[in-house]
Amino acid sequence: MTTRYDPDARNVLGGELQSCSLAPVTGFFRNGCCETGPQDFGLHTVCVVLTAEFLAYSKRVGNDLSTPVPEYAFPGLNPGDRWCLCAPRWKEALDAGAAPQVVLEATHEETLAIVPLGVLKDYAVPA
Secondary structure, three states: OOOOOOOOOEEOOOOEOOOOOEOOEOOOOOOOOOOOOOOOOOOEEEEEEOOHHHHHHHHHOOOOOOOOEHHHOEOOOOOOOEEEEEHHHHHHHHHOOOOOEEOHHHOEHHHHHOOOHHHHHHOEOOO
16 A cells, blocks of 8 residues: 555544555545545545446446546446545435445545434445
């Protein structure tokens, strides 16, 4: 794994932020963690387990995550992959009935500014 942006980052449960995925490598800083910082305007803080339903929804609303983009070294994502999703996009998917499951231990505490912990717990999967 590459260097952590913030070694003191906390997850939504108050513990140390865990890695979300290195295969595919994810995170705003592409270090496997759903860390954030001032330059992360999208708030890429929710560690999700992608579903076909969510990938189809995301493509419909203009963010195609399943098609590879080799020039950006983006492999394209598949159901079952873990990915650091923007908190507002997760909330939008929730409202549309297409929210993917969440790995709480790998979801940054900044997510709580967008989505309450109780709602995230309703979509939680084991780390």
